[in-house]
Every structure is written in C-alpha cells, then in structure tokens.
Amino acid sequence: MATEYDFLKACWGQPVDRIPVWLMRQAGRYLPQYREVRSRGEGTFLDLCKDPERAAEVTIQPIDILDADAAILFSDILTPIEPMGMDLDFNPGPVFANPIRTQADVDKLIVPENMAEAVSYVPAIIKRLRTAFEGRVPLIGFGGAPFTLACYMVEGKGSKDFAALKQMMYGDPSLYHALMEKITEMDRRYLNMQIEAGAQAIQIFDTWGGLVAPHDFEKFVLPYTKKLIAGLNRKDIPVIYFVKNSGTMLELVKEAGSDVIGLDWHVNLGKARDILGEDVAVQGNLDPTVLFAPKPYIEKEVQRILDENAGRPGFIFNLGHGIMPTVPPENAIFMVDAVHRLSQK
Numbered sequence: 001m002a003t004e005y006d007f008l009k010a011c012w013g014q015p016v017d018r019i020p021v022w023l024m025r026q027a028g029r030y031l032p033q034y035r036e037v038r039s040r041g042e043g044t045f046l047d048l049c050k051d052p053e054r055a056a057e058v059t060i061q062p063i064d065i066l067d068a069d070a071a072i073l074f075s076d077i078l079t080p081i082e083p084m085g086m087d088l089d090f091n092p093g094p095v096f097a098n099p100i101r102t103q104a105d106v107d108k109l110i111v112p113e114n115m116a117e118a119v120s121y122v123p124a125i126i127k128r129l130r131t132a133f134e135g136r137v138p139l140i141g142f143g144g145a146p147f148t149l150a151c152y153m154v155e156g157k158g159s160k161d162f163a164a165l166k167q168m169m170y171g172d173p174s175l176y177h178a179l180m181e182k183i184t185e186m187d188r189r190y191l192n193m194q195i196e197a198g199a200q201a202i203q204i205f206d207t208w209g210g211l212v213a214p215h216d217f218e219k220f221v222l223p224y225t226k227k228l229i230a231g232l233n234r235k236d237i238p239v240i241y242f243v244k245n246s247g248t249m250l251e252l253v254k255e256a257g258s259d260v261i262g263l264d265w266h267v268n269l270g271k272a273r274d275i276l277g278e279d280v281a282v283q284g285n286l287d288p289t290v291l292f293a294p295k296p297y298i299e300k301e302v303q304r305i306l307d308e309n310a311g312r313p314g315f316i317f318n319l320g321h322g323i324m325p326t327v328p329p330e331n332a333i334f335m336v337d338a339v340h341r342l343s344q345k
C-alpha cells in the first residue's frame with residue numbers, strides 16, 4: 001500500500017527513513033496550551049469534546065508542539081456510550097449515574113442506527129482536522145474495545161479490578177454476552193463512521209483487557225474485538241489494537257486480527273516481536289514515567305527500545321500507556337526528537 005506518511009508505512013510494515021512516533025493521550029493536561037483552551041468558557045471536558053472548533057485545536061497542539069508523526073482525534077472512548085442512553089459525566093474520571101446490572105438495563109440500551117447523527121460532533125471534528133492538516137500528518141480515529149467499554153458501563157466508574165463487571169461475567173455469562181453484543185455493534189458502527197468521515201487509521205484501546213486470565217481473555221474479551229475488527233470497512237485503513245497488560249497472551253491479542261499491536265512497557269519489545277512474528281507491526285512501549293527522568297536517561301531508554309526493535313520494519317514508537325498530566329512538556333518534546341534523531345537513516 002503506497003503512502004507518503006512514515007506512520008502509515010510503518011503500520012503496513014514498509015521501510016521508513018526514520019521511526020514515526022506519537023504519544024497516547026498526547027492532547028491533554030500536561031500541555032499549558034491544552035489547559036488554556038480547556039478553561040476557555042465555562043465548559044466541562046465533555047463540552048470540549050463536543051465543540052468541533054476547540055476539539056480540533058487541541059488535536060493539532062501536539063503536532064505543532066511535539067512534532068508527533070500522527071494526530072489522534074480529540075474525544076474519549078466513552079462519548080459514544082451517551083447516545084446508548086447512559087448519563088455520562090467526568091469528575092475528572094468518567095462516571096455513569098446508572099450502571100448496567102440487569103437484563104432490563106441491557107434491553108434498554110440503544111444501538112443507534114446512525115452514529116454520524118448520534119455523535120455528530122465526531123465527524124465534524126474529523127472533517128475539520130483533515131482540512132487543517134492538508135496532508136501534514138495522518139489522523140488516527142479511535143474507540144474503546146468492547147471489554148473496556150463494558151468495564152465502565154457495568155462498574156459505573158473507574159476501578160482497580162472492575163469486580164462488578166467480573167461478577168456479571170462469571171455469574172451471569174448470558175447477560176454479559178448480551179451486553180457485549182450490543183456494545184460491539186455500536187462500536188462497529190462508530191468506528192466505520194469515523195473511517196467514512198476521514199480517519200486514516202483506527203486505534204482500539206483495551207486498557208482493561210489484561211485484567212483477566214488468558215483463558216478468560218479468549219472466552220470473554222477476544223471474540224468481541226475479533227468481531228469488531230472483522231466488521232470494519234478497513235479498505236487501506238490500518239487497525240491498531242492496544243491491550244494493556246497483555247504481555248503474557250500476545251498470541252491471543254494477535255488473533256483479534258489488527259495490523260498493529262500496541263505494547264505496554266512490561267514486555268521486552270524485541271521478545272514480543274519474536275512471539276508475534278513478521279506479519280504484524282508493533283507500537284510502543286516506553287514506560288510513561290520515564291518522561292519524569294533527566295534527559296540523558298530518556299535518551300538512553302529511547303535507544304534501548306530502538307535496539308530491541310533491531311531495525312525491523314513495522315515499528316511505531318509510543319509510550320506504553322497514556323502520557324501523565326504532570327509530565328514536563330519539554331521532556332515529551334525531547335523524547336520525540338530523540339526518536340527521530342537516533343533512528344534517522
């Protein structure tokens with residue numbers, strides 16, 4: 001697949017002149033410029049997500065400031081859950097006032113026919129960004145994996161172990177599966193809508209997919225991500241699947257069928273690539289807290305990861321999870337530059 005962007009070339013395993021890099025959660029509170037836009041007006045975080053002009057502005061910030069090789073749509077994995085009929089708030093973490101616990105709750109969930117209407121601000125932001133970038137960087141669209149979305153919908157908020165979801169999964173598997181079917185279909189429509197609107201790659205975030213044992217991942221998590229990916233109108237759109245804490249079950253993660261696999265920092269990137277094989281690209285995997293270290297240490301860590309990759313094609317540099325809100329921006333800028341500098345052919 002011919003493309004001029006290093007990021008997309010790397011997704012397809014093609015050679016690049018230097019390793020492309022972007023940061024998960026690269027638009028956010030660590031940037032004073034984000035905080036400025038966020039505080040403009042009286043709006044909440046959700047208001048910002050729903051304002052195409054300001055949402056596009058904060059998507060562009062890390063491209064200008066960090067020189068990242070790809071932009072990611074500014075939104076949240078939970079925004080498409082609102083039109084399913086759930087009241088969503090951020091405080092600052094997500095809160096659903098009425099979590100899903102019963103068959104009646106699942107039955108009430110709406111799977112909107114037309115996601116472009118249900119979350120009309122999302123295609124509006126995507127179109128605005130494609131025009132603004134004019135070929136400068138590719139735009140990544142994204143969604144939560146069905147399992148991670150279910151974690152929040154059933155728990156009603158963030159959690160360390162999402163015990164309420166697991167209770168449903170083990171105690172009432174048919175209820176769990178009915179819920180997952182609805183979420184997966186919503187997600188399929190949502191991501192296809194983003195592709196239709198102009199997203200040039202799709203990342204699926206499975207932040208909590210590693211909370212389960214491998215045999216449970218195979219039974220309760222994987223079938224839905226697999227179905228989701230199989231249902232995307234991918235054409236030439238690469239799909240990235242990031243499952244945090246999945247280092248002990250990479251073969252299963254690969255079975256989902258993505259073009260790129262996101263890795264966290266608990267795995268050695270080279271060993272992970274040996275397990276995954278040559279037909280899939282990888283993205284990762286710097287420990288996000290390394291961005292608090294002195295610059296020479298950051299540079300050493302970037303070099304270590306480049307060495308672990310050992311020149312194999314199909315590599316995108318990223319953090320192993322989202323950037324933290326207290327990271328000094330200059331360290332993030334330094335990291336991106338180090339990747340470019342140290343990998344330049």
Ligand code: CP3
Nearest residue numbers: 024025026027028045073074075076077092093205207322
């Ligand atoms: O720059 C980007 O990456 C695009 C924007 C983006 C946000 N959330 C904005 C956001 C993306 C890709 C996400 C994904 C997301 N959201 C995930 C998966 C990735 C991950 O980090 O694990 C998850 C689990 C969520 C749910 C969520 N949203 C949580 C747990 C929180 C609270 C924690 C926090 O960072 O505050 C949010 C809020 C949120 N989403 C903020 C941002 C910029 C902070 C809100 C604010 O500005 O006050």
